[in-house]
Amino acid sequence: MAPREDKAFERALPMGHVAGTARRAPSTRAGDGISLSAATLDELLAAAEAATGSAAEPRAGTSFSSAYALGEGWRLFTAVLPDELGVPQARGVVLPRWTREMLDGREDLVPGGTFYRDHQYLLYRCALAYLRDVPLALHGHTGLGKTEAVRCFAALLGAPLYRMNLHGLSTTDDVVGKLLPVGHGKVDFQDGLVTTAVRHGGILLLEEMNATGQEVWFALHGLLDGSRALVLVEKDNEVVRQHPDCRLFSTFNPAEYSSLYPGTKELSAAYLRRWVSVRVEFPDTDAERRILLERFPDYRAEPLRTTLETMLDVSRMARRLLLDRARAFDFVLSTGLLVTWAQFSRDVGPVEGARMAFYDILDRRTKSIFRDQIFAYVTDWDTESLD
Numbered sequence: 001m002a003p004r005e006d007k008a009f010e011r012a013l014p015m016g017h018v019a020g021t022a023r024r025a026p027s028t029r030a031g032d033g034i035s036l037s038a039a040t041l042d043e044l045l046a047a048a049e050a051a052t053g054s055a056a057e058p059r060a061g062t063s064f065s066s067a068y069a070l071g072e073g074w075r076l077f078t079a080v081l082p083d084e085l086g087v088p089q090a091r092g093v094v095l096p097r098w099t100r101e102m103l104d105g106r107e108d109l110v111p112g113g114t115f116y117r118d119h120q121y122l123l124y125r126c127a128l129a130y131l132r133d134v135p136l137a138l139h140g141h142t143g144l145g146k147t148e149a150v151r152c153f154a155a156l157l158g159a160p161l162y163r164m165n166l167h168g169l170s171t172t173d174d175v176v177g178k179l180l181p182v183g184h185g186k187v188d189f190q191d192g193l194v195t196t197a198v199r200h201g202g203i204l205l206l207e208e209m210n211a212t213g214q215e216v217w218f219a220l221h222g223l224l225d226g227s228r229a230l231v232l233v234e235k236d237n238e239v240v241r242q243h244p245d246c247r248l249f250s251t252f253n254p255a256e257y258s259s260l261y262p263g264t265k266e267l268s269a270a271y272l273r274r275w276v277s278v279r280v281e282f283p284d285t286d287a288e289r290r291i292l293l294e295r296f297p298d299y300r301a302e303p304l305r306t307t308l309e310t311m312l313d314v315s316r317m318a319r320r321l322l323l324d325r326a327r328a329f330d331f332v333l334s335t336g337l338l339v340t341w342a343q344f345s346r347d348v349g350p351v352e353g354a355r356m357a358f359y360d361i362l363d364r365r366t367k368s369i370f371r372d373q374i375f376a377y378v379t380d381w382d383t384e385s386l387d
């Protein structure tokens, strides 16, 4: 079953309007935020400033282009989205940052602020799902920044991130917890990562959600429905209620590309209806150029500038082939691979850089398509050495 897409997401999470919003005292509850909307971004920023009593500042030195700090206590996440008549509207969610008391010694679980360029307003969507306490699934091809978006969101909020990689052999014991020997013939129940996050609060990120089996999904059902609780069967059926500051996020790759993502399964309708979801697409060329230039500023000047543009052309072409003819060309030249390619091209040039970043792992047929239909078509590089 196909997950619900962006539009449904917007409908599923109704937004309030800013008029009359009372000024907020600093909050200590993670979910205690506000949803705003206004005709323009400037008006939205003014409303957020009025509501929190702090000036809005873009995250300096980074490209959190859609996230703002409102003093130390608040973060604003913005998006410009069309309303039902197609008129662009500025939308915003203001969330309180996690306090030291809320972290309670878990500072090391707060991700460091790596560079992330917002794409499809994913930070705003994360913030809205967080505010409404609705689990959010980000799905799409590999290397498109799904994990980075949630990491960056947690970093901006100063929230602990519990990240669990699911796979074909994951068991409910791994997720929920299990009985372990503690000596003297005794056993004790040890919480799994999910139980830990549910008990203490934080951002719980379930990665590769569709790579695992149904029994794991079923173990999570209680968390996703109205009861918002986990039952620890092996611990005398202890009921662990979801901490008020615990939020669920997940990522997965599209199961319809079975040759690209072996082991992924179609998620059941019963499971998916418990999530809202966003299909993450390839960023546009301009966004990717910015990501690369932010990472590697030496590409701003020639001769690397020209190399960069050609690499972007190659990526565009490779993606077109993937989207048009996935059966013939099942390779994803992701943003992540482009970053790796750019990193090595500086040292060894774009052709050898391509070999190291992705070319050598391709099968013979894909290699020949790459040479004849991509490199030969959009570059003037000598790719003889790739044979």
Ligand SMILES: Nc1ncnc2c1ncn2[C@@H]1O[C@H](COP(=O)(O)OP(=O)(O)OP(=O)(O)O)[C@@H](O)[C@H]1O
Residues within 6 Å of the ligand: 115, 116, 117, 118, 119, 140, 141, 142, 143, 144, 145, 146, 147, 148, 149, 251, 252, 253, 291, 335, 336, 337, 339
């Ligand atoms: N929007 C972005 N801003 C900055 N870097 C990005 C962005 N998107 C992707 N990247 C780069 O791509 C790499 C891969 O991103 P990430 O791991 O988040 O992908 P993913 O969508 O979670 O992939 P997978 O499905 O394989 O888990 C990141 O480490 C980062 O270098």
Ligand SMILES: [Mg+2]
Residues within 6 Å of the ligand: 146, 147, 148, 207, 251
């Ligand atoms: Mg990921």
